[in-house]
Amino acid sequence: MTQTQNIKHKINQQNLIGLFKELSRISGVSGREHRVAGFIRSFFDKASMKIKEDDARIKTGGNQGNLWLIPNSTDLSKPVTAFVAHMDTVRDTSQSVFDINDEKIFSSVPAQLGADNRWGLSMLLNILDICLNDDENPPNIIGICTVAEEAGMLGAKSLDFSICRPEKAIIFDSALRPGSYIKNCAGMSLFECHFSGKAAHSAVDPKSGISAILMAAKVLTEMEMFPVTNGIISNIGSISGGSATNLIPDSCTINGEIRGFNQDDIRNLAQQFSEIASTKAAERGGKVRFSVEVDFEPYSLEKWPELISFTESILERAGLKPNGAVYSGGSDANVLNIAGIPAVNLGVGAQNPHSDNEFVLIEDVRSCLNMISAFYDELKEMESANSAVLMPEQSEKSGQ
Ligand SMILES: [Zn+2]
Known part of the structure; x- marks a missing residue:
């Protein structure tokens, strides 16, 4: 120089x-x-x-x-x-x-x-x-x-x-x-699962209730165990639902993200998560609305x-x-x-x-x-x- x-x-x-x-x-x-x-x-x-x-x-x-x-x-x-x-x-x-x-x-x-x-x-x-x-x-x-x-x-x-x-x-x-x-x-997609169950008094009439929080818990366990490759990372960043301890909660929402180096890999994992959520919600008699959006590719x-x-x-x-x-x-x-x-x-x-x-x-x-x-x-x-x-x-x- x-x-x-x-x-x-x-x-x-x-x-x-x-x-x-x-x-x-x-x-x-x-x-x-x-x-x-x-x-x-x-x-x-x-x-x-x-x-x-x-x-x-x-x-x-x-x-x-x-x-x-x-x-x-x-x-x-x-x-x-x-x-x-x-x-x-x-x-x-x-x-x-x-x-x-x-x-x-x-x-x-x-x-x-x-x-x-x-x-x-x-x-x-x-x-x-x-x-x-x-x-x-x-x-x-x-x-x-x-x-x-x-x-x-x-x-x-x-x-x-x-x-x-x-x-x-x-x-x-x-x-x-x-x-x-x-x-x-990496790119990132954001997803949301909104679970719908059925509200009921937790002590008076527990059998008629369907807990959306327990539905979400089952789904989260399955999502965590789902095998991923190719550098894919997923995270559940927030969960919300329920309002009182004596009420079986009829709704619960989880929000998460999936990051990866190939958009197809991200899309495929989101699809798998969507299927897990539908299956587990149905097993408990509830429903789920799954949505995913690309944040950046x-x-x-x-x-x-x-x-x-x-x-x-x-x-x-x-x-x-x-x-x-x-x-x-x-x-x-x-x-x-x-x-x-x-x-x-x-x-x-x-x-x-x-x-x-x-x-x-x-x-x-x-x-x-x-x-x-x-x-x-x-x-x-x-x-x-x-x-x-x-x-x-x-x-x-x-x-x-
Ligand atoms: Zn910056």
């Missing part, structure tokens, strides 16, 4: 950490991202950039739509690379106290720091800022700041691609360390080999060892990949997400800065190489 690059990175490190400090303490839980969007608008105030808000606010019922940050230098008729981060946090981060030592950035009081995903958002704003200050052929990039990612990627599911349909998307939203990126990601980047090689070359250029990881948590990358836009979610080192102990290592801050530079420089070089290839053809056509 040259001395100039060292100086450049040092300056950027201060800027990036300063930006993160400001962003991290803005209150903006899922569906309430308006203040975060306000900060972004003022950050780019007077910049040569168009900021568009799509109608995700209406579709999701929140107070903010997704923000599309489009530098004036970006030509939307040409292939565009989108950088993506989400504006929402799971918990209100406004009570966190930003602190930093030689090792890491953290909150000095028990609260979510906001590293997920304000750290990724800081990286996104930083790369666009570099673009806006580049007078020499900046790369064809945009930023997309989504809403309600933590509430089931509702913002990404409402993205308005009539504004721009990116050729590929780079997402700064994995808790993994820099160098890792998510290559194979799995993806594998093997479908986009060019994105894998692009990502790995960026990581190597940033001095990192590429690691294509298998991951069970969803992100906006699931939605974009299923929508046909090759999307990679990169490890940015926002560790222990959502907890009181969220932090970012200073070592990872440096790696993230190197990633930003690597993305920027690589895209710029690739695009100028492509236009150089086009030049002779264009010259022929114009008869020069």
